[in-house]
Amino acid sequence: MSLIGLTKGTDLEEKITEMWKAEAIGAATYQAFAIVAQEKGLPELADELKKISADEARHGGLYASLNGHTNENLRDALSSMSIGEISAGEKIKELSNILDKLGLKEAAQAVHTAGEDECRHGEILKELIEKYL
Structure with a gap:
């Protein structure tokens, strides 16, 4: 089963869009925290925050796909x-x-x-x- 557009036009579409936007902002925010950690001499913390950011970006991609915000x-x-x-x-x-x-x-x-x-x-x-x- 394809995930693309699965929630588009459903009662869940608005909620999924909110989640997509939140994950995108979260990804950027964790990257910003990683910059702060790096500048404070905490490279290991920065690396972990970057990993969380990548997860958030992947989650955002999932929600974007569910609502069909992609081109096949x-x-x-x-x-x-x-x-x-x-x-x-x-x-x-x-x-x-x-x-x-x-x-x-x-x-x-x-x-x-x-x-x-x-x-x-x-x-x-x-x-x-x-x-x-």
Whole structure:
């Protein structure tokens, strides 16, 4: 049995959407806690918080799937995501330049790295499409 769209249009749809959003926020929050832990010299705690974040992201994916918030045409969906990732990466790099001009060098570098990650994700998606789809 497919999980995709199973709760879409049911009495559970709104609750499942709430859970999806809560899990997405939870994933980001645990990542933020991991940054705090790392900066406080607690790398083991940071690693554990990152694991919890990954679980929360996986749960969010489940709830998104249950409500049909996904595209089953992987080629189209991943192609679109690839373009979005690369575009987002470039915009994030622009933000890093603004942070740098404000004298926030460490924040600028961290944000620049995030932008590079986004662009890399876009390129990885292109490769995955070529390989599998």
